[in-house]
Amino acid sequence: MKMTHLGDHSSPSVPLRPPSCHSSPFSLYATWHSPWGLSRHGVSLSTSRSQWSAKHRQLFFCLILVLLKTTGVLGMRVKQVIVPQPAIVGQSAKLQCLWESTDKQVYSIRWYINNKQFYSYIIGSAPEKIKHKIEGVDVDLLESNETSVTLRDVTPLYEGEYRCELMSEGPSFESSFLSTNLTVVNPPNTPEISGFRPNYRIPDTLKVNCTTHNSRPEALISFYVNGRIIHQDSGRVTELGVVKHKYLETFTSSSQLTLPLSSKYVPKLTLTCRAQVKGFDIKAETSETATVSQYSFFPFFSRGTTNSSYASQVLLASAALVMLQILQAPW
Structure with a gap:
């Protein structure tokens, strides 16, 4: 009797075709993580390293092409x-x-x-x-x-x-x-200055508050005296706090300036309060002006431009006149 050898019942490995460049990025990604040596009944591991690298390079370029087409870069x-x-x-x-x-x-x-x-x-x-x-x-x-x-x-x-x-x-x-x-x-409203007087005498202290409303985001307040800024770290400026208005999504900011006055502010002092929106060059400001004079027992010491030697001479003459009147008075 003639015997027939059946051999291996498994089908020969038939490599699948590489994916098309018209595939979706998701199918390409899935193919990237599985070898192309898949057969209908098993997995073939006979693909050489050079063939594997070539197939990956082709897949990589196909993936880039599909992504470019998806984002519209090509057309x-x-x-x-x-x-x-x-x-x-x-x-x-x-x-x-x-x-x-x-x-x-x-x-x-x-x-x-x-x-x-x-x-x-x-x-x-x-x-x-x-x-x-x-x-x-x-x-x-x-x-x-x-x-x-x-x-x-x-x-x-x-x-x-x-x-x-x-x-x-x-x-x-x-x-x-x-x-x-x-x-x-939202730009801040024009700042409001409170506590400012029209006249000061040395050595008075300038103590004022500055408040601005309805800024978004919050506003930063700066003080300027005669055009020169009083820096936040000078110890003269105190932030009084920020209030957030939830309904309007705006802020109210307030700060205080405490500045002892000296002869360099005679005869006039100009105070400027500036509110600037945090992070942007959007600002509003207001200014006030006051006269500043020297305080003295004798009127001529109140003149900001009085020469010291001249004042000394007038003082000596006045003292001599007083002494003369005392000596001539009947006792």
Whole structure:
């Protein structure tokens, strides 16, 4: 009887084809972590090291290609998103999206604030502007187009992350986007000075408070006397505290200046209080002026320009006159 040798019942190893560069990044990532020597009934470990390295290099370049296509770098891209630095409460804010397109036809430009869409521009033979309703955000459609969007009457609700996103036409619907942050600032009110007098005499002490309201973020207060700043570390300036108003999201700041007066402030002293928003060159200030005089028993010592030698001569003459009157008085 003729015997037939059945041999190994397992099928020969048939390597799978490398993944296509048109695959998704997720499938490429999965393939990266598993060998291509997979067979239908087992795993073949016969792939040489050189073949393995070559396949990984091909997979790597395919992955880069897919990622570039996904972000739109090959056909279109958002180059820069520009926002005011900062936006001012009550004013308008113009946001710009600078983009370019080469071999891809851009279908729409979309704007988001904190991941909520608030404006779209649809490109076509009849371009369309769309304002998406979001509480507290008001888009000026007349001042908006495919490269910019204008927000009216800025409030603290406008603060956050803004994203500009390009979308290509179908069937690929590729996209490209960039994001940036917008900060909203409320300028401080004109500072109020309290405790200031119109007249001082040496050696009086100047002691005044300065307060500013409704700043966002909090304001830093600085004192200037005759144009020269009194530094915070001089020991003359005391911060009286900051009060946060939760409803309006604004702050009230107050500081005190204590300054012993000397002859260098004669005959006039000008005090300036300046409130500057922390982190920005946005400020408000107010000034007050007072006369400063020398204090003396004799009137001529009150003159700021009196020469000391002349004063001494007048003093001696006055003393001699008094002595003469005493000697001539009847006893």
